[in-house]
Amino acid sequence: MKRALILALVALSLTxxxxxxxxxxxxxxxxxxxDGQNFVSKTFYSVNGLLTSRKPSHVDRTFDLTGKYVVxxxxxxxxxxxxxxSDAQFERVKNRYLAAGVFYVKNPNSLLRSxxxxxxxxxxxTTVDAVLANGGLTASGGHPIEIVxxxxxxxxxxxxxGFYYVIDSAADLERKWPTIxxxxxxxxxxxxxxxxxxxxxxxxxxxxxxxxLDPNILPAIVQRAHKDGLRVSTHVxxxxxxxxxxxxGVDEINHxxxxxxxxxxxxxxxxxxxxxxxxxxxxxANRKHVVVVTTLGESLDITxxxxxxxxxxxALRALLVRNLQLLSKxxxxxxxxxxxxxxxxxxxxxxLAKVNAFDNATLLRMWCETTALAIFPKRRIGRLKDQYEAxxxxxTKNPLDDFQNVKTIEMRVKQGVLLQQ
Numbered sequence: 001m002k003r004a005l006i007l008a009l010v011a012l013s014l015t016x017x018x019x020x021x022x023x024x025x026x027x028x029x030x031x032x033x034x035d036g037q038n039f040v041s042k043t044f045y046s047v048n049g050l051l052t053s054r055k056p057s058h059v060d061r062t063f064d065l066t067g068k069y070v071v072x073x074x075x076x077x078x079x080x081x082x083x084x085x086s087d088a089q090f091e092r093v094k095n096r097y098l099a100a101g102v103f104y105v106k107n108p109n110s111l112l113r114s115x116x117x118x119x120x121x122x123x124x125x126t127t128v129d130a131v132l133a134n135g136g137l138t139a140s141g142g143h144p145i146e147i148v149x150x151x152x153x154x155x156x157x158x159x160x161x162g163f164y165y166v167i168d169s170a171a172d173l174e175r176k177w178p179t180i181x182x183x184x185x186x187x188x189x190x191x192x193x194x195x196x197x198x199x200x201x202x203x204x205x206x207x208x209x210x211x212x213l214d215p216n217i218l219p220a221i222v223q224r225a226h227k228d229g230l231r232v233s234t235h236v237x238x239x240x241x242x243x244x245x246x247x248x249g250v251d252e253i254n255h256x257x258x259x260x261x262x263x264x265x266x267x268x269x270x271x272x273x274x275x276x277x278x279x280x281x282x283x284x285a286n287r288k289h290v291v292v293v294t295t296l297g298e299s300l301d302i303t304x305x306x307x308x309x310x311x312x313x314x315a316l317r318a319l320l321v322r323n324l325q326l327l328s329k330x331x332x333x334x335x336x337x338x339x340x341x342x343x344x345x346x347x348x349x350x351x352l353a354k355v356n357a358f359d360n361a362t363l364l365r366m367w368c369e370t371t372a373l374a375i376f377p378k379r380r381i382g383r384l385k386d387q388y389e390a391x392x393x394x395x396t397k398n399p400l401d402d403f404q405n406v407k408t409i410e411m412r413v414k415q416g417v418l419l420q421q
Contacts, residue, residue: 023049023125023416024060031065031394033384036365039069039398046390049125049416053386068410069395071364072382073103075371076345077293078254078337082107082122082130083114090121097128098419100346101393101409104129106337106375108189108233108254109136109144111154112162115183125417131186131375133233135164137221138191139202139213142166143235146209167213170220177224187231190221190250194262196240210263212241218248231377233293237262238274239281246284252291252374254337258320259295266308269316277323282330291374292327293337296320297351317355324357335374336367345371346406353403360400367406390416 026046032039047056081093082105097105110118110132122130136144148154148163160166165180167173180188191212194201198214201207212235213221225232226249233252234245237260245253258275262268285292299320308316327334338348349367352358358366369382380388394411412419 025056025058026390026413026416026418027055027059027062028070029062029064031068031070033070034072034364034368036369036383037361039400044384044390046413046416049390051384051386051388051390051392063411065394069398069405070384070392071395071399071406072368072372072384073391073393073412073414074101074345074349074367074406075104075106075335075375075382076102076337077106077291077335077371077374078108078295078339079105079341079344080107080109080339081341082118082128082132083111087121090117094121094127097344098412099409100344101406101412102128102344102346103391103414104372104375104381106130107132108187108235109133109163111135111158112183113155113158125415126419129376133187133189134180134183134185135162136189136191136235137165137167137180137213139168139211140166141205141208142212143191143193143209167217167221170217173217173220173224181228185230187233187251188221188225189233189235189254190218191235192218192241192244193235193237194241195244196238207263215241215244215248218244218250222249239277240274242277243281246281246288246290249288250290252293252335253285254293255295255339256292256320256323258316258323259299266312269308269312272315272319275319275323277326279326279330282326282332285327285332286330289333291333291335291370293335293374294324294348294352295337295339296324297338297340297348300351300355321355321357324352328358328362333370333374334366335371337371349406350403360403363403364399364406 029043033042045052045056105128107130112134115132118132122128145164148159161179165176192215193210193212195215201211222232231251233254234250235254236242236245236257239257242253242257257277300317336345336349338345340347352363372382381391384392391414393409395405396408396410397405399405
């Protein structure tokens, strides 16, 4: 019995060693490290996967960064491309993220049956770290039910209980919550779409895919989720959705109002007032510590419809930038998310830089720090400080001079492991 136990422990030790890359002690000299505002010359060490400014008793290797620029890794606060059906697909997605310096990803609505495969590929030092919401909570005929079709790769049974849960009443919530919880979501995703017209859209099939939860049910969902230690993210379209999400007590608002027109009809942008966040709601978002995720790249670039006239494009862009700057003015945490299935938050961040929504230091801080903590609020990430995870990027050029320089990545280190790209 004793010999069998020893053999079992040895086998477990070998398995664990094989799964966890060896973390050497590294010294990084002559680098300029981002402190949230500027780049400061420092020497840091990576020891047991953590950063320290104290030299350890043993250093395996020294890296001379020769005045290059060190930033925390980037995050992607909203993307659905971490649902895959093959190892090859995962490799493509992972390599795209790591190439862009994106280490942290949030998938706010994922397919439950793919979770086991997804979990087998994420959250280790050599890949991306991610959180998954599982199926989102919506109403009958609501978004994202219309997405579930064979043409999009879905199978029979992927709808209710897989990619979404229909919650039309308090009774639905009571009955389905044990199943939702049993799926072990990392957080809960909910949907509000033009909730100011909930009664009008509820039974009208012309609005299928363009409606969501009864706003009166959302507070009960939030209370139930919080009781079980789960944060809640809410998809919004209009400024009223934004307000209703705040009043319900959600933790995160996915999308900034105006990120797309109602039913993808450009003419709906003629009433831009419906997407204008109020000053009082911006202040309320700050008081409630709500994170707002951008997903504005396509709308800021105005590439989705060439028929949209120049005056309309400029008015929409001004509104979107105004919303972001209002939130920033009142201290609201803004996370960078793209909702770009074939891309990453790199494109989103570059679009925000192009329209000068924020100065470069603020935008960089949002992408590195705010976004990372929106995904993993309990981890010591997003900053280059003692006892934070030794995860960072080395850039050859200063992104504060030109934000495009975030693409000049020369080295990637994740939890003390040097990544090869």
